[in-house]
Amino acid sequence: MRRRGTSEVISPPGTKEKVFGYLEERFGLERSLFDDYGLYMASKGRVYLGPRRVPDLPKIATIGLLIARVHGTVKPSTNLLQALGKRVSRNIVNATREQALAYARGGDFKPDSAAVDGIGDGYVLVRFEGASLGCGLLQKGMVKNMLPKAKRLELRYI
Amino acid sequence: MRIPDRFRERYCSLVDDEEAFLSCLGELLPKSFRVNTIKSSADEVMRRFEGYGMGLKRVPWYGDAFICDNPEAGFSLEHFTGAIYIQELVSMLPPLLVREELGKSRFVLDGCAAPGSKSTQIAAMMGNKGTLIANDVSYSRIRALKFNLEKAGVLNTVITNRDLNAFQNLKFETILLDAPCSSEGTIRKNYDVFDAWSEGGIRQFSNVQKQLILKAFDMLMPEGTLVYSTCTFAPEENEEVLQHLIDNRPEARLEKASFDGLRTSETVGSWNGTEFSGEIRNAARIWPHHNDTGGFFLAKVRK
Numbered sequence: 001m002r003r004r005g006t007s008e009v010i011s012p013p014g015t016k017e018k019v020f021g022y023l024e025e026r027f028g029l030e031r032s033l034f035d036d037y038g039l040y041m042a043s044k045g046r047v048y049l050g051p052r053r054v055p056d057l058p059k060i061a062t063i064g065l066l067i068a069r070v071h072g073t074v075k076p077s078t079n080l081l082q083a084l085g086k087r088v089s090r091n092i093v094n095a096t097r098e099q100a101l102a103y104a105r106g107g108d109f110k111p112d113s114a115a116v117d118g119i120g121d122g123y124v125l126v127r128f129e130g131a132s133l134g135c136g137l138l139q140k141g142m143v144k145n146m147l148p149k150a151k152r153l154e155l156r157y158i
Numbered sequence: 159m160r161i162p163d164r165f166r167e168r169y170c171s172l173v174d175d176e177e178a179f180l181s182c183l184g185e186l187l188p189k190s191f192r193v194n195t196i197k198s199s200a201d202e203v204m205r206r207f208e209g210y211g212m213g214l215k216r217v218p219w220y221g222d223a224f225i226c227d228n229p230e231a232g233f234s235l236e237h238f239t240g241a242i243y244i245q246e247l248v249s250m251l252p253p254l255l256v257r258e259e260l261g262k263s264r265f266v267l268d269g270c271a272a273p274g275s276k277s278t279q280i281a282a283m284m285g286n287k288g289t290l291i292a293n294d295v296s297y298s299r300i301r302a303l304k305f306n307l308e309k310a311g312v313l314n315t316v317i318t319n320r321d322l323n324a325f326q327n328l329k330f331e332t333i334l335l336d337a338p339c340s341s342e343g344t345i346r347k348n349y350d351v352f353d354a355w356s357e358g359g360i361r362q363f364s365n366v367q368k369q370l371i372l373k374a375f376d377m378l379m380p381e382g383t384l385v386y387s388t389c390t391f392a393p394e395e396n397e398e399v400l401q402h403l404i405d406n407r408p409e410a411r412l413e414k415a416s417f418d419g420l421r422t423s424e425t426v427g428s429w430n431g432t433e434f435s436g437e438i439r440n441a442a443r444i445w446p447h448h449n450d451t452g453g454f455f456l457a458k459v460r461k
Contacts, residue, residue, distance in 0.1 A: 036287055037313055037314075049313055050313060050314070050315070050316065051288065051289040051290075051313070051314045051315070051316065052289075053264075053265070053288075053289045054289065054316055055289075055291075055316075055326070055328055057291075057316070057318055057320075057326060058320070059318050059319045059320045060316060060317070060318055061300050061304065061317040061318060061319050062304055062307075062315075062316070062317040063315075063316050063317075064312075064313050064314070064315065064316075065307075065308060065311070065312065065313050066308065079308045079309075079311070082197070082239055082240060082309075082311060083196070083197070083240075083311030083313070084311075100235075104235075104238055128235070131235055131236075131239050131241070132239060133238070133239065150305065151238075151309070153233065153237075153238045154233065155233060155234070155235055155238060156230055156233035156234070157207075157210040157212070157230065157231075157233055157234040157235060158234075158235045
């Protein structure tokens with residue numbers, strides 16, 4: 001992770017615009033939500049949202065939260081969609097209880113057609129009864145699971 | 159569980175009720191968790207858990223903390239989404255002691271942060287704003303720290319992996335030093351604590367803590383606040399460390415460590431022939447049998 005200086009470090013130019021533009025367009029996350037934070041780049045296109053003030057320190061392991069990976073397109077992280085889920089206003093798939101259980105254990109699910117009405121293919125926020133579960137990829141009527149393996153859980157109380 | 163004779167000799171004279179103390183050490187801890195206010199609220203979580211048929215008891219001294227009568231809170235939707243953080247009650251005390259300061263601080267250090275229980279709590283108390291440096295010397299524990307901060311939705315943190323003694327001389331408004339210790343107070347969840355227990359070990363921890371507390375104090379801004387805490391009973395790791403601070407940094411002032419609704423006990427006045435300064439009485443001991451918790455020690459130091 002780059003860590004020099006006390007201000008955000010992001011490259012190549014335009015990445016910040018690309019990430020914030022995507023989050024606003026796809027999820028309705030307004031840019032003003034990120035005013036208090038800085039963006040930081042790590043290897044493999046990973047983009048972190050972290051504090052604005054980062055002292056020049058050796059041995060920094062991580063700054064802030066991994067919010068997206070940028071490889072031509074932007075892939076939002078489950079961390080981000082869980083953290084700001086309440087502020088997401090579009091491209092939300094409301095899961096049934098069975099679908100939420102499947103999602104939490106790492107499985108894909110086929111949402112009811114009403115649940116994806118008006119939602120174009122792409123990344124979505126999976127929600128259950130108002131709780132933001134994480135990121136999914138809507139493709140050909142299926143929600144593909146984007147949950148990192150370490151976060152998977154066999155839920156017993158939902 | 160076999161309690162070492164020397165352990166009994168050391169502590170039974172310090173507690174009010176020897177029998178209650180020793181029998182409490184063999185009892186399981188109640189299951190507790192804290193609501194992560196970055197993602198949810200105590201009322202929302204309570205409503206959900208009532209729907210699961212789980213009995214929750216709000217902790218009298220901390221409105222965001224609950225004792226749960228069901229050991230399976232870790233399999234709940236709220237644990238999955240990071241709306242709750244499963245945490246032992248006494249471990250919640252250090253950030254709570256400086257809640258007001260954290261609400262105003264914009265530059266905070268958690269010196270021994272892994273696995274992140276207190277860092278996630280500090281970040282929430284800072285409103286997820288400003289900068290929190292969460293440092294830990296152990297590389298292997300950084301992974302758990304990172305995972306827990308991510309799960310809690312923490313944005314304001316920089317994780318560093320350094321020996322605190324070698325840390326740059328930055329100046330912080332608030333510092334938490336939850337020092338590495340002999341962990342005697344965690345015996346109710348870690349039965350193997352007594353396997354490795356020795357007075358030599360306590361002495362080693364004490365030496366490390368004495369270095370760390372001076373370093374942490376030196377990294378405070380003027381009027382800044384340091385919380386020093388351990389989860390052990392040993393006076394060598396608690397009162398003696400504070401005495402070392404006072405002897406070497408006379409400007410250090412201890413403020414009263416207390417919580418409405420939590421029973422705290424007086425610190426030890428002397429140990430192994432050493433009389434401790436009256437200032438140290440402002441620190442607090444928490445004995446397991448008084449509040450049905452783990453054992454703990456904490457002090458609030460102002461520069």
